[in-house]
Amino acid sequence: MYCDDKKRRNMMCCSPCIRVCHITDSIGVTGLTGPFGSLGVNPYDLYVQSSAQPGGDGSHLAPFQTIEQALTVVKPYGTINVLSGTYPITQQINLNIPGLTIKGMAGSNILLESSIVPFLCNSDDVTIDGLTMTSDIPYPVEFIQIAGNNNQILNCKIYGPNQSGDSSTWVVNRGFVTQINISNLLVRNNIFYSLRQPAYLNPGSTGIIMDNVVFNTRGYVVDRANFLFSGNSWGISENAVDIALLSGTQTGAPYDPLSALEANNSNATISDQR
Numbered sequence: 001m002y003c004d005d006k007k008r009r010n011m012m013c014c015s016p017c018i019r020v021c022h023i024t025d026s027i028g029v030t031g032l033t034g035p036f037g038s039l040g041v042n043p044y045d046l047y048v049q050s051s052a053q054p055g056g057d058g059s060h061l062a063p064f065q066t067i068e069q070a071l072t073v074v075k076p077y078g079t080i081n082v083l084s085g086t087y088p089i090t091q092q093i094n095l096n097i098p099g100l101t102i103k104g105m106a107g108s109n110i111l112l113e114s115s116i117v118p119f120l121c122n123s124d125d126v127t128i129d130g131l132t133m134t135s136d137i138p139y140p141v142e143f144i145q146i147a148g149n150n151n152q153i154l155n156c157k158i159y160g161p162n163q164s165g166d167s168s169t170w171v172v173n174r175g176f177v178t179q180i181n182i183s184n185l186l187v188r189n190n191i192f193y194s195l196r197q198p199a200y201l202n203p204g205s206t207g208i209i210m211d212n213v214v215f216n217t218r219g220y221v222v223d224r225a226n227f228l229f230s231g232n233s234w235g236i237s238e239n240a241v242d243i244a245l246l247s248g249t250q251t252g253a254p255y256d257p258l259s260a261l262e263a264n265n266s267n268a269t270i271s272d273q274r
Contacts, residue, residue, distance in 0.1 A: 044078035046070045050085035067093055067102065074100065082108040082131065090114040096123045104131035104156070115139040122147040129154040138163055138171035142200070147179045152186045160194045167218050167240055172196045178205035178225065185227075187212060193235070201225035203248075219244050219271070228254045233266040242268035249274050 047063040048070050056062035063083060064070045068091075070080040077099030084107030091114070095102065100123065112118050112135035119128060126148055133143045133156065143158050158175040175192040177200045178185060185207030191214075192198035198214045203224035210228070214220070215235030223246045234242050242265065245255055251274060255261055262268050 041073070043073050043075045045081070046074050046078065047081045047083060048087075049083040050087050071095075071097070076100070077125070079103050081105060084108055086111055088113050089118040090116070092116045093119050095119060095121045095126050095128075097126075098123050099125040101127040101129060102131065103127075103129050108132065109134070110143075111136060112139060112141075112143065115141055117141050117143070117145045119144045120147060121145065121151050124148045125150045127152040127154065128156060130156065132157045134159050135161060135173070137161060138173050140172045142174040142177040144176040145179065146176060146182050146185055146205075149183045150185075151182075152188070153190060154186070155189045157191045158195070158198075159192065160196075162194060167196065167216075170196045170218075175199050178202050178207075180204050183207070186210075192217060197221055201227055214239060214242065219269075222246060222249050222255075224248045224250070226250065226254065229261060229265050229268075231265065232268065234268065239269070241271040244271040245274055247273050 041057045041059045046058040047060045048065070048067055049063040050065060052063040052065050054065065056064050058064045058070055058073055067080060067082065067087065074080055074097060076097055079101040080103065082102060082104045084105055086109045088111050108131055110118060110131055110133040112133070118133070121144065128144060138160055144153060153176060160173045163170040173195050175195055175198045180202045181204035183206045185205065187207065187209045188211050190212045192212065193214065193216045195217050198217050198220055200221045201223060205225045206227065208228045208230070209220070209232065210230040212232050213235055214232065216237040216239070218240040220243045222243065229243060249255070258270055258272060262270055
């Protein structure tokens with residue numbers, strides 16, 4: 001605290017005089033609440049909740065209602081925190097902001113209600129973390145399409161509604177698909193089930209798939225892609241195969257010897273079509 005009356009800037013300053021006192025903190029004139037002001041919203045840390053009141057500003061106390069609203073405000077390398085609730089998706093959400101993180105909190109559920117890819121990651125360094133995703137009926141689309149480099153899919157649960165009959169007749173729904181020639185995708189600690197395939201890995205795409213659980217699918221499809229598989233496991237109902245290596249996929253590392261690929265992935269069943 002300091003006094004504008006320089007002559008009385010001492011212990012006697014509180015004697016009768018007209019003065020204006022100012023409170024400062026270590027941040028400076030922006031105030032105690034930080035660089036975004038007492039009422040400002042941090043565009044690097046936004047919140048969404050489907051049950052929120054309309055007109056929210058994206059703060060924790062007044063979240064946006066949709067991810068799309070937050071995307072109009074969030075800055076590169078910022079985070080959108082998706083709070084508990086169900087989020088119906090009928091139009092594609094384009095994640096085209098570099099370094100963006102979509103962080104799902106406990107109870108955050110994405111419900112696809114249309115035959116569209118709900119998340120298109122078409123920028124670099126994008127992370128989808130902790131979301132649960134499913135659909136109201138089976139749609140012949142993937143839940144996530146990777147079009148940028150250095151993207152991550154972490155700690156998600158992605159599954160489809162039950163489909164009857166042999167899995168070879170199911171709608172071709174997938175957890176994620178890579179576009180051609182994307183690089184350095186990390187897929188870790190996810191659960192994929194009740195889908196035609198957990199993923200389709202297109203030619204020239206690269207990355208790491210590790211520590212995921214997959215069951216009741218027809219397995220990962222590797223189409224001339226280069227991915228390291230490590231620490232993955234398989235549940236019940238069993239997959240038709242766990243990993244399928246299509247014709248034209250490279251021989252040698254990271255897939256050969258097949259015995260090592262199987263052993264490093266919980267005795268995976270490999271369909272080698274090369």
